[in-house]
Amino acid sequence: MSFMKDISLLVKNNFLSGIDVLSRRAAQITVEIQQGERTNYNKVLDLSSGDLHRGGIKPITFVRQVLAACFYPALLEDDSLPLDVKQRAKILLSECDGGSIGSYTDSSGIAKIKLCVSQYITRRDGGVPSSPDNIFIKSGSQTALMIMLKLLIRSKDSCQTGVLIPVPTYASFTLALEEQGAAIIPYHLCEEQGWTLHVEELRKALLTGRKTCNPVALYICNPGNPTGHIQSRKSIEEVIRFAAEERLFILADEVYQSCVYGDDTEFYSYKKVLSEMGSTISSTVELASFNSVSKGFMGECGLRGGYVELVNLDPAVREYAQRLFSTRSCPPVIGQIALDLMADPPKPGDPSFPTFSEEAQSIKNMICKNTGRIQEVFSELPGISCQPLKAGFFVFPCLHFPPKAIKWAKKRQMEPDMLYCLHLLEETGLHVRPGCEYGQRKDSHHIRLFVATQQDIMEDALQRLKTFHMRFMKEFS
Amino acid sequence: MSFMKDISLLVKNNFLSGIDVLSRRAAQITVEIQQGERTNYNKVLDLSSGDLHRGGIKPITFVRQVLAACFYPALLEDDSLPLDVKQRAKILLSECDGGSIGSYTDSSGIAKIKLCVSQYITRRDGGVPSSPDNIFIKSGSQTALMIMLKLLIRSKDSCQTGVLIPVPTYASFTLALEEQGAAIIPYHLCEEQGWTLHVEELRKALLTGRKTCNPVALYICNPGNPTGHIQSRKSIEEVIRFAAEERLFILADEVYQSCVYGDDTEFYSYKKVLSEMGSTISSTVELASFNSVSKGFMGECGLRGGYVELVNLDPAVREYAQRLFSTRSCPPVIGQIALDLMADPPKPGDPSFPTFSEEAQSIKNMICKNTGRIQEVFSELPGISCQPLKAGFFVFPCLHFPPKAIKWAKKRQMEPDMLYCLHLLEETGLHVRPGCEYGQRKDSHHIRLFVATQQDIMEDALQRLKTFHMRFMKEFS
Ligand SMILES: Cc1ncc(COP(=O)(O)O)c(C=O)c1O
Ligand SMILES: Cc1ncc(COP(=O)(O)O)c(C=O)c1O
Numbered sequence: 001m002s003f004m005k006d007i008s009l010l011v012k013n014n015f016l017s018g019i020d021v022l023s024r025r026a027a028q029i030t031v032e033i034q035q036g037e038r039t040n041y042n043k044v045l046d047l048s049s050g051d052l053h054r055g056g057i058k059p060i061t062f063v064r065q066v067l068a069a070c071f072y073p074a075l076l077e078d079d080s081l082p083l084d085v086k087q088r089a090k091i092l093l094s095e096c097d098g099g100s101i102g103s104y105t106d107s108s109g110i111a112k113i114k115l116c117v118s119q120y121i122t123r124r125d126g127g128v129p130s131s132p133d134n135i136f137i138k139s140g141s142q143t144a145l146m147i148m149l150k151l152l153i154r155s156k157d158s159c160q161t162g163v164l165i166p167v168p169t170y171a172s173f174t175l176a177l178e179e180q181g182a183a184i185i186p187y188h189l190c191e192e193q194g195w196t197l198h199v200e201e202l203r204k205a206l207l208t209g210r211k212t213c214n215p216v217a218l219y220i221c222n223p224g225n226p227t228g229h230i231q232s233r234k235s236i237e238e239v240i241r242f243a244a245e246e247r248l249f250i251l252a253d254e255v256y257q258s259c260v261y262g263d264d265t266e267f268y269s270y271k272k273v274l275s276e277m278g279s280t281i282s283s284t285v286e287l288a289s290f291n292s293v294s295k296g297f298m299g300e301c302g303l304r305g306g307y308v309e310l311v312n313l314d315p316a317v318r319e320y321a322q323r324l325f326s327t328r329s330c331p332p333v334i335g336q337i338a339l340d341l342m343a344d345p346p347k348p349g350d351p352s353f354p355t356f357s358e359e360a361q362s363i364k365n366m367i368c369k370n371t372g373r374i375q376e377v378f379s380e381l382p383g384i385s386c387q388p389l390k391a392g393f394f395v396f397p398c399l400h401f402p403p404k405a406i407k408w409a410k411k412r413q414m415e416p417d418m419l420y421c422l423h424l425l426e427e428t429g430l431h432v433r434p435g436c437e438y439g440q441r442k443d444s445h446h447i448r449l450f451v452a453t454q455q456d457i458m459e460d461a462l463q464r465l466k467t468f469h470m471r472f473m474k475e476f477s
Numbered sequence: 478m479s480f481m482k483d484i485s486l487l488v489k490n491n492f493l494s495g496i497d498v499l500s501r502r503a504a505q506i507t508v509e510i511q512q513g514e515r516t517n518y519n520k521v522l523d524l525s526s527g528d529l530h531r532g533g534i535k536p537i538t539f540v541r542q543v544l545a546a547c548f549y550p551a552l553l554e555d556d557s558l559p560l561d562v563k564q565r566a567k568i569l570l571s572e573c574d575g576g577s578i579g580s581y582t583d584s585s586g587i588a589k590i591k592l593c594v595s596q597y598i599t600r601r602d603g604g605v606p607s608s609p610d611n612i613f614i615k616s617g618s619q620t621a622l623m624i625m626l627k628l629l630i631r632s633k634d635s636c637q638t639g640v641l642i643p644v645p646t647y648a649s650f651t652l653a654l655e656e657q658g659a660a661i662i663p664y665h666l667c668e669e670q671g672w673t674l675h676v677e678e679l680r681k682a683l684l685t686g687r688k689t690c691n692p693v694a695l696y697i698c699n700p701g702n703p704t705g706h707i708q709s710r711k712s713i714e715e716v717i718r719f720a721a722e723e724r725l726f727i728l729a730d731e732v733y734q735s736c737v738y739g740d741d742t743e744f745y746s747y748k749k750v751l752s753e754m755g756s757t758i759s760s761t762v763e764l765a766s767f768n769s770v771s772k773g774f775m776g777e778c779g780l781r782g783g784y785v786e787l788v789n790l791d792p793a794v795r796e797y798a799q800r801l802f803s804t805r806s807c808p809p810v811i812g813q814i815a816l817d818l819m820a821d822p823p824k825p826g827d828p829s830f831p832t833f834s835e836e837a838q839s840i841k842n843m844i845c846k847n848t849g850r851i852q853e854v855f856s857e858l859p860g861i862s863c864q865p866l867k868a869g870f871f872v873f874p875c876l877h878f879p880p881k882a883i884k885w886a887k888k889r890q891m892e893p894d895m896l897y898c899l900h901l902l903e904e905t906g907l908h909v910r911p912g913c914e915y916g917q918r919k920d921s922h923h924i925r926l927f928v929a930t931q932q933d934i935m936e937d938a939l940q941r942l943k944t945f946h947m948r949f950m951k952e953f954s
Pocket of ligand 1: 221253255301
């Protein structure tokens with residue numbers, strides 16, 4: 001290996017034109033491996049996205065059995081499927097026009113499934129009421145979020161609409177904001193304190209933002225991607241109070257709400273906390289909360305099912321929202337059904353319950369073991385520090401590069417962590433994402449690693465990372 | 478029955494606020510039936526949308542078997558599934574990350590499926606080359622069309638971007654155009670000549686449009702919704718020549734390409750015709766062609782799978798398109814797989830072929846029989862004239878209302894055909910859509926009927942329509 005070999009030239013043109021060079025290179029390498037042109041490793045290990053099944057984790061049997069029976073109702077006569085699976089599939093099919101998941105549905109989702117989701121939310125929040133009329137199901141939470149942005153961003157104002165977003169934040173959201181013409185107002189999370197959100201930081205960002213745009217919304221990602229943090233109840237209260245004072249619409253991306261690790265950690269939804277803050281606040285702060293079947297232990301990203309719940313919307317805005325949601329085509333029925341199964345999984349006593357709970361628990365255990373191993377390995381490596389992972393699917397360790405490595409990257413006009421990731425991929429086949437894609441404090445560098453994989457895959461990944469990192473640090477020290 | 482009973486008051490407020498009163502009323506009536514409050518009929522018959530399965534037509538077995546096996550790979554060991562089904566599911570799963578349809582894919586679709594689609598297009602067009610790089614799969618053709626509009630419509634120009642659209646055209650498209658800030662430039666199809674498209678009409682519309690906006694694109698729906706017409710090769714050539722002269726981008730909505738009836742009717746794609754018009758034209762006219770698994774005899778609307786093929790795009794525009802498509806989340810994997818099955822169905826000799834071709838043929842026969850019956854019934858009814866149905870899923874008969882009926886509607890500040898549809902629904906439970914939603918020549922009135930239903934459903938619908946229509950004409954004559 002030589003870092004002097006100029007991989008940067010290889011990718012530079014693509015890079016400048018905004019093409020995802022890392023993913024493209026990963027695809028090329030996969031082809032090279034297939035054609036026998038690679039001998040140093042036999043597989044690209046992809047820890048680049050938050051995708052359970054790609055990480056080798058098996059789908060939940062109950063979910064797949066119900067979905068298969070919905071597709072092919074002949075299976076309803078099959079003795080090998082559990083009774084509750086067949087009952088559930090029958091009920092769900094009866095909610096579909098013509099008894100088929102091949103029919104269009106209402107553009108914001110099947111009424112009974114919206115009801116089921118609202119009941120889930122009520123249970124989750126210890127009784128805080130939720131109405132199906134405020135639930136809008138779309139083809140993934142990302143799509144629902146895009147529609148909310150469309151609602152909030154006025155393209156015709158002389159002054160751009162501003163949205164406060166955390167640094168770091170996941171890249172595709174930032175791109176989407178830009179595409180919709182929003183002004184991005186970054187606020188920094190405090191890495192040293194486990195990526196906590198300080199209201200002072202929000203206030204500072206807002207003041208700066210007001211100089212150039214019209215800030216209307218505050219985007220929160222809790223639990224955090226890429227940071228793996230989770231907000232305390234107190235922190236959420238502070239943020240809500242701030243939003244109330246400054247009349248900001250809260251966009252609460254809570255897709256990782258069921259991925260919480262560690263015994264002392266609990267997820268509080270923005271809606272629940274809001275509901276307990278006294279009527280002046282609880283009945284006025286406008287909130288949209290997002291959730292998805294992509295995350296959690298179901299990990300069904302490819303089905304595309306997500307929803308937004310709207311809280312306290314001004315009636316005129318709510319009507320406009322309704323219209324925006326209804327001019328778009330309906331969400332995939334399968335994604336809607338997956339939401340139903342997520343919101344109302346098997347209960348103790350149901351035939352599917354033992355397998356279901358065993359599978360869910362084993363995924364949780366696997367992730368916990370992985371995060372333990374990651375911390376262990378990182379603590380042994382020079383030049384890496386990592387905040388503890390409390391929730392979500394990612395860790396975002398800080399890389400303290402030697403000055404020589406920084407210079408080396410500068411000479412190639414690339415971000416050091418991007419160059420690190422490119423070489424890591426090239427030399428070991430491990431695909432992780434560079435911190436520069438998410439935003440980070442000036443002169444700090446990170447990588448983002450997906451943690452929810454099978455253990456052997458994680459072991460393999462850590463081994464590749466370790467070997468590469470040691471050589472890298474040695475070469476540049 | 479009395480038409481003097483003021484149903485208009487019942488729905489007026491909703492109507493003015495843009496809510497879909499017909500659909501809402503249909504839903505209410507369904508509840509009334511369930512609660513035993515209706516005795517005149519026992520079911521709402523829904524011919525309001527282009528949805529095969531809602532119309533009682535069974536899904537294609539091959540499609541559902543492959544999809545079920547993809548969901549629940551234990552079925553790959555099941556002896557009751559045909560060999561080609563299992564082989565196909567295995568191949569498709571091997572194209573998914575982690576071997577699961579629950580993984581995210583590339584945002585424009587799985588590479589092998591895009592290849593399969595491009596091969597289908599090449600076969601369809603008798604060898605005209607198609608490249609997977611120009612195929613973008615999305616969550617339905619509607620979503621792909623929205624992204625193309627986003628690409629073409631500049632919201633920041635002082636002059637609005639104009640799009641030429643046919644009158645009549647399906648309502649959700651018009652709404653979407655408005656939402657995206659486009660100026661709508663209507664061109665009329667000639668009903669008397671079977672809804673043909675005259676270039677003179679396009680030219681007239683363009684001239685008018687140029688006075689108030691900047692026309693950039695021409696939307697074509699061929700075969701037509703709601704008109705049931707199909708363009709001849711010559712007509713397509715004329716349109717392409719016009720687009721070339723006027724430098725218009727062609728948006729060819731060809732989702733009904735496989736729904737063609739009558740022996741003397743053939744579908745020509747815009748791409749094929751374009752390719753044969755000499756290099757000055759064939760290499761310059763920019764074209765986007767749309768297709769979907771929702772239509773055709775698969776009728777899998779709820780899966781959400783559609784694609785656009787881009788032809789002759791300016792490289793800079795193409796790159797922007799690529800970016801727009803890639804900032805959105807991936808299409809549902811199941812919808813993508815359905816596209817693969819549509820593009821490459823069972824062939825003679827495959828175990829699934831006999832059942833598959835029998836099912837497909839029987840759906841075609843059913844539609845042909847239905848359209849025959851519709852013409853028969855309409856020809857007997859006073860005050861209805863209907864152009865022959867050549868293709869697609871709808872007929873759009875013209876209703877010649879007596880002056881008294883027009884006056885009655887005017888008094889209620891409603892469109893006569895809307896009031897007709899509301900009463901038809903109220904009195905008989907038959908749900909069809911009024912022509913005013915699609916656009917029609919001043920003082921002409923229509924209804925749109927979905928034709929691709931089971932025969933007994935169609936018979937029932939025609940009976941309801943007939944009874945109602947006779948009474949209506951009598952009351953107002
Ligand atoms: C914070 C966050 N929100 C939303 C999404 C997208 O979820 P969906 O698949 O429901 O669109 C992701 C995907 O990684 C995410 O990390
Ligand atoms: C002409 C036309 N294009 C597109 C669509 C929508 O198709 P999809 O389900 O692929 O979004 C329809 C639906 O009825 C249609 O009639």
